[in-house]
Amino acid sequence: MKNHSQRLGEAPIPKLLLEQAIPASIGILVMSIYGIVDTIFVGRFVGPLAIGATTVVFPITLLIGSIGMAIGVGGGFDYI
Numbered sequence: 001m002k003n004h005s006q007r008l009g010e011a012p013i014p015k016l017l018l019e020q021a022i023p024a025s026i027g028i029l030v031m032s033i034y035g036i037v038d039t040i041f042v043g044r045f046v047g048p049l050a051i052g053a054t055t056v057v058f059p060i061t062l063l064i065g066s067i068g069m070a071i072g073v074g075g076g077f078d079y080i
Contacts, residue, residue: 020073027069031062 035058043051 024066024069024073027073028062028066031065035062 035054039051039054039058042054
């Protein structure tokens with residue numbers, strides 16, 4: 001079995017890029033679905049003012065989650 005560090009120098013770049021991009025994209029998709037479902041529940045049980053609050057905070061939450069996912073997916077590359 002080859003060392004994963006050697007794969008970075010020998011494997012084609014599109015394949016390596018897909019191995020990084022697919023898990024990150026799935027994670028961002030799940031976070032977006034979470035945000036939509038959260039907005040629905042907040043709107044039903046709290047009201048329209050709370051929807052405005054979640055709309056303001058959602059991009060910040062998405063940014064923080066994306067940075068964390070990028071570090072997690074990039075750092076976990078040796079285990080693929």
